[in-house]
Amino acid sequence: MRDATIARNYADVLLSLARKGEDPHGWGRMARELADAVERDVKLRRFLESPRLSAERKSEVLAKAFQDRFPxxxxxxxxxxxAKGRQMLLPQIVTEYFNLLDEAEGRVHARVTVARAPSADEEAAIAAQLSRSLGKQVVPHVAVNPAILGGVVVKVGDTVMDGSVRRRLSLLRTRMAAR
Structure with missing residues (x-):
């Protein structure tokens, strides 16, 4: 939990700096590149984690490596x-950065589960309907689960909206059994 709070604080600072640089999306892409490299590249990860190298030496290497690529x-x-020993939090910081950017731009991500793969038009219609319902721009992340039989299950944050045929049949079964 502590790392998440620290990562969010650094992400907030990074977003402030990106806004001053007037390119929050560009900065996000650059930070994502580096975070992906830290997660993927064993040599880079070992270099950043190494207690044998001083923070000053690591800073020098980073400056030389990125002076032409990053602001x-x-x-x-x-x-x-x-310098603060938080370099290994970079992937979490970048995740929090994009969460803050989405929040600032009125965008939410929704996990949408459907029984069969939707067409591009159906997916766009789902996104449009969710955007109208929630009053924010919704970015759907669609998953297919034939077990729901039909309909749609949407999860936004901690809220679940279950409009699946499976749930409706379950409710009907419960009502009929009660009578």
């Missing part, structure tokens, strides 16, 4: 992470 302020942010 100077973003490189300084990365160096601050290293």
């Amino acid at each position: 100077r302020v973003l490189v300084r942010f990365l160096q601050t992470l290293v």
Whole structure:
């Protein structure tokens, strides 16, 4: 829990810096690239984790590696992470960054479960209906589960909206058994 709070605080700072740089989406892409590299590249991960290398040496290497690819302020942010020993939180920081960016732009992500794969038009219709219902731009992440038989199950945050045929049949069965 503590790491999540720390990551969110750093993400908030990163978003503030990105807004000052007037490119929050670009900064997000750059930070995502680096976070993906940290998760994927064993050598990079070992370099950043190594207690044998000083924070100063790690900062020098990061500055040389990214001075031509990233804005100077973003490189300084990365160096601050290293100086504070928080460099391994970068993947969590980036996740929180995008959560904060979505929140600021009025966007939510919804896990949508359907019985069969929807067409592009059906998926767009689902997104449009959810956006109208929730009053925010909804980004659907569609999964197929034939067990729901039909309808749709939507999960946004902690809220679940179950409009599946399976649930409706279960409710009908319960009502009939009660009579």
